[in-house]
Amino acid sequence: xxxxxxxxxxxxxxxxxxxxxxxxxxxxxxxxxxxxxxxxxxxxxxxxxxxxxxxxxxxxxxxxxxxxxxxxxxxxxxxxxxxxxxxxxxxxxxxxxxxxxxxxxxxxxxxxxxxxxxxxxxxxxxxxxxxxxxxxxxxxxxxxxxxxxxxxxxxxxxxxxxxxxxxxxxxxxxxxxxxxxxxxxxxxxxxxxxxxxxxxxxxxxxxxxxxxxxxxxxxxxxxxxxxxxxxxxxxxxxxxxxxxxxxxxxxxxxxxxxxxxxxxxxxxxxxxxxxxxxxxxxxxxxxxxxxxxxxxxxxxxxxxxxxxxxxxxxxxxxxxxxxxxxxxxxxx
Numbered sequence: 001x002x003x004x005x006x007x008x009x010x011x012x013x014x015x016x017x018x019x020x021x022x023x024x025x026x027x028x029x030x031x032x033x034x035x036x037x038x039x040x041x042x043x044x045x046x047x048x049x050x051x052x053x054x055x056x057x058x059x060x061x062x063x064x065x066x067x068x069x070x071x072x073x074x075x076x077x078x079x080x081x082x083x084x085x086x087x088x089x090x091x092x093x094x095x096x097x098x099x100x101x102x103x104x105x106x107x108x109x110x111x112x113x114x115x116x117x118x119x120x121x122x123x124x125x126x127x128x129x130x131x132x133x134x135x136x137x138x139x140x141x142x143x144x145x146x147x148x149x150x151x152x153x154x155x156x157x158x159x160x161x162x163x164x165x166x167x168x169x170x171x172x173x174x175x176x177x178x179x180x181x182x183x184x185x186x187x188x189x190x191x192x193x194x195x196x197x198x199x200x201x202x203x204x205x206x207x208x209x210x211x212x213x214x215x216x217x218x219x220x221x222x223x224x225x226x227x228x229x230x231x232x233x234x235x236x237x238x239x240x241x242x243x244x245x246x247x248x249x250x251x252x253x254x255x256x257x258x259x260x261x262x263x264x265x266x267x268x269x270x271x272x273x274x275x276x277x278x279x280x281x282x283x284x285x286x287x288x289x290x291x292x293x294x295x296x297x298x299x300x301x302x303x304x305x306x307x308x309x310x311x312x313x314x315x316x317x318x319x320x321x322x323x324x325x326x327x328x329x330x331x332x
Contacts, residue, residue, distance in 0.1 A: 041077070043077060043078050043079070043105045043106070043300045044079045044080075044081065044102055044105050045078065045079070045080045045107075046095075046098035046107050046108070046129075047064055047082045047107075047289070048094050048107065048109045049061060049084055050084065051086045052331065053086070055237065055262075055332045056238070056262055056332060058331040058332045059264075059287070059327075059331065059332030061331075062327075062330045064082050065082065067080075068080045068082060071297050075301055081098065083098065087112060088112045088117060091109075091112045091120075092117060092120040095107070095123070095124055099124055099127050104129050105129060105300070106129055106130040106131070107130070107131050107132065108132045109121055109124075109132070109133055110133075110135050110289060111133070111138065114137060115139050118138045121133065121144070122140065122143050125144070130300075131144045131146070132144060132145065132292050132295065132296045133147050133148075134147075134148050134149065135288060137149070146292070146299075146306060146309075147310070148288055148295065148309075148310045148311075149288065149309075149311060149312070150284045150288060151312065151313060151314050152187045152190070152284075153186045153187065153189060154190060154313060154314045155235075155284055155314035156186065156187035156188060156190030156192075156235075157190035157193060158190075158194075158314050158315070159187075159233055159261060160190065160192070160193070160194025161194045162259060162280055163200070163233060163259060164194060164195055164198050164200060169199055169200065171200055171201070172200075172226070172228055172230050173200060173202055173229065173230055174204055174205070174232055175188070175233045176205075176215055176218050176219065176232070176234045176235060176239050176243065177205055177208065177235065178208070178209065178236060179209050179210065180207065184207075187235060188205070191233060203229070204226075206222075208234070208236075208242070211238060212238045212239065212242040215239035215240065215241065215243050215246075216242035216243070219242065220246045220249075223246060228255070229252075229255060230255070230256055231257050232256060234259065234261070236260055236262055237261060237263070237266075237267045237281065239260060240258055241267075243258050243260075244277065244278070257278070258277060258278055259278075259279075259281070260278070261281060261284055262284040263283045263285055263325055264281075265326060265327055265328060268322050271317055271322045272319060272323060273319075282315075282317065283313075283314050283317055283325060284314060285312060286330075295310060
């Protein structure tokens with residue numbers, strides 16, 4: 001999950017709206033042009049991502065592999081190397097190898113953690129490579145050429161707006177937060193702002209660490225302490241699975257509904273099938289890695305500059321549009 005403040009939104013999956021700042025950045029260099037693929041020999045792009053330690057990063061891995069196959073088939077002179085790391089130190093070593101052994105022309109990196117990866121990514125940039133940072137921003141600004149991420153505050157706002165509308169502006173709810181980070185703060189801020197002026201009462205908010213088991217335990221506690229709960233904001237789909245299990249164990253599924261977030265295929269399927277317990281979801285797409293890879297390739301194959309920020313939106317997923325966000329072959 002990212003830890004860099006995001007400010008704009010885009011359309012889901014197929015296209016995006018660039019921020020004003022991005023457009024301004026594009027305009028300043030538009031006259032420079034960029035070399036086309038025909039003018040260059042093989043272009044090597046390194047992709048460095050965390051290993052599939054939980055559902056969302058499993059989705060990242062899947063979409064990275066799918067994008068590699070598609071892009072290499074489309075552009076024979078593009079070669080993409082994907083490395084996955086189980087921790088910050090391993091990822092830092094991977095970056096060194098991508099430069100020294102593969103001689104990469106560009107790097108697409110989703111940092112395992114921002115702090116430990118800031119220096120290693122900076123050294124990749126100093127080698128002359130084009131750098132795209134995804135999702136989790138670095139601690140030092142200005143290293144990357146391109147930043148691709150989701151919009152955390154919008155994710156919270158969209159969730160809050162849906163709950164407010166479905167409850168007709170009144171009711172008792174509980175909130176399961178992520179981990180104590182800027183990301184979580186941004187989501188909660190957007191959520192609370194969406195509820196301002198309503199008669200919706202947040203009974204309690206507890207951290208569940210974007211984790212299924214923690215979600216189960218926190219929700220069990222809520223169910224024990226509160227006789228009436230109209231809705232649950234779980235914020236994350238892994239957490240939502242734990243909440244669902246706790247609610248069903250307590251046989252209180254007819255009392256409330258649950259809103260998670262991210263776009264896990266199991267949750268999307270429930271939405272598609274009209275599950276009243278999980279009537280909607282809010283996207284935070286693991287497929288953003290594919291967007292980042294697409295844009296990085298365009299830096300080498302098009303005459304248009306690719307720099308600045310590209311911020312994806314967090315659309316509401318309902319039974320009417322869920323199919324377009326459903327990837328049955330993805331592990332997430």
